[in-house]
Amino acid sequence: MAKRIDALISSIICAFHLYSDIVMGVLVAGASALLYVNASHLKISSQSITSLDSAQFVPKLTFGILIVLGIIIALQGIKKINANRETLPSGDVLAASIIGFKRSFIAVLSIAIFIFLMTRLSFIIAAIIYLVFSMYYMVERRGWKHKTYFIVAITISVSCYYLFDRFIYVKLPLGFLKGVIG
Amino acid sequence: MTALIGGAVALLTAKNIILMFVGVVVGILFGAIPGLSSTMAIALFLPVTFGLSTYESFALLVALYIGGVSGGLVSAILINIPGSAMSIATTYDGHPMAKNGQAHRALGIGVMFSFLGTVFGLAIMIFAAPVLASFAITLQPFEYFALSFMALTLIASVSGQNIFKGLLAGFLGIAFSTIGMAPIDGVVRFTFGNIQLMNGFTLLPAVIGMFAVTEIMLNVVKPISADKIDQQEREHIKGFGFSMKEMLGQAKNFIVASTIGTVVGFLPGMGGSLANQVAYVAVQKTSKHPEKFGTGIMDGIVASESSNNASIGGAMIPLLALGIPGDGPTAMLLGAFMIHGLVAGPMLFKTSGDLVYLIFAALIICSVIMVVVEFYGIRLIVKALDVPREILYPVVITICVVGAYATNNNMFDVWTLLVFGLLGFFMAKVKLPRACFVLGFVLGTLVETNLRRAVQLSRGSFMPFVTRPITAVLLVVAIIIIIRTVWVQIIKPMRNSKTSKESA
Structure with missing residues (x-):
C-alpha cells in the first residue's frame, strides 16, 4: 500500500x-x-x-x-x-520530494481540519489537538521532551483564547463548550 | 521649534515615559507576530486610554504605532514572514542574510535604518507640513489613478526571470480584487451567489495566507540541518553588526528610500505597505549591482526599512492637516484622537497647535525608545531562532488563524487564509511571484475606483489625464517603464537568441 x-x-x-x-x-x-x-x-x-x-x-x-x-x-x-x-528528479532527490509532498499535504490537511473543528469542538480544544499533532508530524523533529510539546500547546491555546476575549473583545468560537466556560 | 520643545517637555514625566516604553514594546510584538497588526494594537489599547489624560493617551497611542511599524522587520528577517504588509520587501534581502548566518547583522541594519527613516520622515513632516497640506487638496482621482497605475508597472518590471509569469501573477491579483461589489455602482461581480463574497476577500487574511501559510508549507520539507546554519557568527558580533563606513555607504539608498517612503506615506490610501515595495524597486534600479538584490545584501534591507518608517511622517500630514487617514493604523489613530477631543482638519494647527506639537514630540521620543528597545532586545529576539521549527510553525499557524478570525469576527476569513495559503503554495511551485499577486490585489481596487471616479468627474473625457501636469508626468513615467521592460525582458533576449542561433 x-x-x-x-x-x-x-x-x-x-x-x-x-x-x-x-x-x-x-x-x-x-x-x-x-x-x-x-x-x-x-x-x-x-x-x-x-x-x-x-x-x-x-x-x-x-x-x-x-x-x-x-x-x-x-x-x-x-x-x-x-x-x-x-x-x-530521480534517486535521492525524488525520494526527498516524495517526503516533502507528504509533509506539505499533511500540513494543509491538518490546518483544514483545525479550522473545521474550531466551530464544533471550540477553538481551545481544536487548537490543542492541532498543535500537538503538528508538532509531531509536520516537520522533522529536533526532539524536545514530549512534556514540552503538550505544555506549549495548552498554554498557547488557552492564553490566545483568554487574551483575545479579555483585551481585544474577540470571542473565538466555543463550539459545544458554549455555556460551559464562557 | 519652541512649540516642539514645549511638547517634548510636557511629555517627559515618569508616567509618560513608562507608557511610551510599554507602548513601543507591545507595538513591536504586535508588528512582529504575523497576523497581529499595529491597527489591532491601537484598537486593543484604546479602552485603556479612557482612564488617562489626553497627553498620556497620545503618548501611548503614538508609541504603539511606531513600534508596530518597525516590529514587522523581526519576523520578516528571522522566519521570512512579514509581520505586516509594511515589511514585505524586508524579506527579500533580510531573510537571505539571516540564512547566510548574519541574522544579527540583518536585524541591526533593519533597526538602525528604521530609526533613521522615522527621523527623516518626521523632519520632513515638521518642516513641510503646511506646504504639503495645501497641495494635497488639489489632488484628484486622476492623480490617484496615475499613481497606482505607475506603482503597478513598477512592480511588474521586477517580476523575476520570466516577465510573463510576473504579469500573470499581477493580473491574477487584479482578477481576485474584482470579486464582490464593484466600486462606484455596487454591481455584484463573480460571487456566484455567495453572500460572504459580497465584500470581496479581506486583505489581511489573504496576505497572511499567502505569506505565512505558504511559507510554512514550503518550509516543512526542509531537514533539521537547515536550522543550524545561523549559529556560527552570532557570538562575536557587537553593536548593530555593521561599521560606520558601511552605514555611510548607504547614504544614497537611504535618501532615495526615505524620500519615496515619505511621499508615498503622504498620499492617502497608500501608506507603508506600498512604500517599502516601491522603494526596494527604486533602490535596485538605481544600484550599481542590481543582480545582487535578493541574495541578502544591506541595500535591500535599508531600502525597505527606511522607507516604511519614513512613511509614518508622511502619513501624519494628511491625517492631521486634512483628517484623512492613509491606512489602517492611522485610521485607528484618527478615531482615537477624536475621542480625546482633537478634531483633525485644516484648522487644527490654529485651534490646537499645542496638541499637534505634542504628537510630533511623542513620535520623536518613541522612535528613540524603539531603537533602544530593539537594540538591547536583539539578543533576545535572535534567541527566537533557537525555538525548534516543530514548535514554532504550528504556533505561528495558530496565531495566524486567530488573527484572521479577529479581523472581522467570522470563519469565512479563516477559510480565506487557507485558500490563499494553498494558492500561494501552488504559485510558488509553478514559480509565479507572490509579491506581484499581492500588489495586483491591493492596487487593482485602487486603480479601478480612481479610474471610474476620474472618468465620471470629467464626464467621459480623457483630456484631464493629459492636461493635468502631475497625472501626465506619472503616466509618462509608467509608459516609459512599460517600454523599457518590454525592451529589456522580451525584445533583447529574443534578439540574442536569434544571433546565437545564427552564429551556431
Whole structure:
C-alpha cells in the first residue's frame, strides 16, 4: 500500500515537473475565458458614462490579458518539455520530494481540519489537538521532551483564547463548550 | 521649534515615559507576530486610554504605532514572514542574510535604518507640513489613478526571470480584487451567489495566507540541518553588526528610500505597505549591482526599512492637516484622537497647535525608545531562532488563524487564509511571484475606483489625464517603464537568441 502511494506521488511529481507550465497556462486561459463571458453579462448601471466607466471594463480587460498570458505560458511550457525531461528528479532527490509532498499535504490537511473543528469542538480544544499533532508530524523533529510539546500547546491555546476575549473583545468560537466556560 | 520643545517637555514625566516604553514594546510584538497588526494594537489599547489624560493617551497611542511599524522587520528577517504588509520587501534581502548566518547583522541594519527613516520622515513632516497640506487638496482621482497605475508597472518590471509569469501573477491579483461589489455602482461581480463574497476577500487574511501559510508549507520539507546554519557568527558580533563606513555607504539608498517612503506615506490610501515595495524597486534600479538584490545584501534591507518608517511622517500630514487617514493604523489613530477631543482638519494647527506639537514630540521620543528597545532586545529576539521549527510553525499557524478570525469576527476569513495559503503554495511551485499577486490585489481596487471616479468627474473625457501636469508626468513615467521592460525582458533576449542561433 505504502509503495503504491509512493509510486502515485512520484508520478505526480514527475508529471508536474514536465507539464506544470502547460497545465497552468491552459487552466488560467480557460478559466479566464469563462469568466470573460460571465463578465459580459454583468449589469451596466445607468450611472455609467462611457464603456470605460462600468463594472465590466476592468474584469474584461484583466481576463482578456490573462487569456493571452495563459496561452503564452502554455506555449513556453511546450517548448521546455525536452529540457525538463533532462532534469527529471530521480534517486535521492525524488525520494526527498516524495517526503516533502507528504509533509506539505499533511500540513494543509491538518490546518483544514483545525479550522473545521474550531466551530464544533471550540477553538481551545481544536487548537490543542492541532498543535500537538503538528508538532509531531509536520516537520522533522529536533526532539524536545514530549512534556514540552503538550505544555506549549495548552498554554498557547488557552492564553490566545483568554487574551483575545479579555483585551481585544474577540470571542473565538466555543463550539459545544458554549455555556460551559464562557 | 519652541512649540516642539514645549511638547517634548510636557511629555517627559515618569508616567509618560513608562507608557511610551510599554507602548513601543507591545507595538513591536504586535508588528512582529504575523497576523497581529499595529491597527489591532491601537484598537486593543484604546479602552485603556479612557482612564488617562489626553497627553498620556497620545503618548501611548503614538508609541504603539511606531513600534508596530518597525516590529514587522523581526519576523520578516528571522522566519521570512512579514509581520505586516509594511515589511514585505524586508524579506527579500533580510531573510537571505539571516540564512547566510548574519541574522544579527540583518536585524541591526533593519533597526538602525528604521530609526533613521522615522527621523527623516518626521523632519520632513515638521518642516513641510503646511506646504504639503495645501497641495494635497488639489489632488484628484486622476492623480490617484496615475499613481497606482505607475506603482503597478513598477512592480511588474521586477517580476523575476520570466516577465510573463510576473504579469500573470499581477493580473491574477487584479482578477481576485474584482470579486464582490464593484466600486462606484455596487454591481455584484463573480460571487456566484455567495453572500460572504459580497465584500470581496479581506486583505489581511489573504496576505497572511499567502505569506505565512505558504511559507510554512514550503518550509516543512526542509531537514533539521537547515536550522543550524545561523549559529556560527552570532557570538562575536557587537553593536548593530555593521561599521560606520558601511552605514555611510548607504547614504544614497537611504535618501532615495526615505524620500519615496515619505511621499508615498503622504498620499492617502497608500501608506507603508506600498512604500517599502516601491522603494526596494527604486533602490535596485538605481544600484550599481542590481543582480545582487535578493541574495541578502544591506541595500535591500535599508531600502525597505527606511522607507516604511519614513512613511509614518508622511502619513501624519494628511491625517492631521486634512483628517484623512492613509491606512489602517492611522485610521485607528484618527478615531482615537477624536475621542480625546482633537478634531483633525485644516484648522487644527490654529485651534490646537499645542496638541499637534505634542504628537510630533511623542513620535520623536518613541522612535528613540524603539531603537533602544530593539537594540538591547536583539539578543533576545535572535534567541527566537533557537525555538525548534516543530514548535514554532504550528504556533505561528495558530496565531495566524486567530488573527484572521479577529479581523472581522467570522470563519469565512479563516477559510480565506487557507485558500490563499494553498494558492500561494501552488504559485510558488509553478514559480509565479507572490509579491506581484499581492500588489495586483491591493492596487487593482485602487486603480479601478480612481479610474471610474476620474472618468465620471470629467464626464467621459480623457483630456484631464493629459492636461493635468502631475497625472501626465506619472503616466509618462509608467509608459516609459512599460517600454523599457518590454525592451529589456522580451525584445533583447529574443534578439540574442536569434544571433546565437545564427552564429551556431
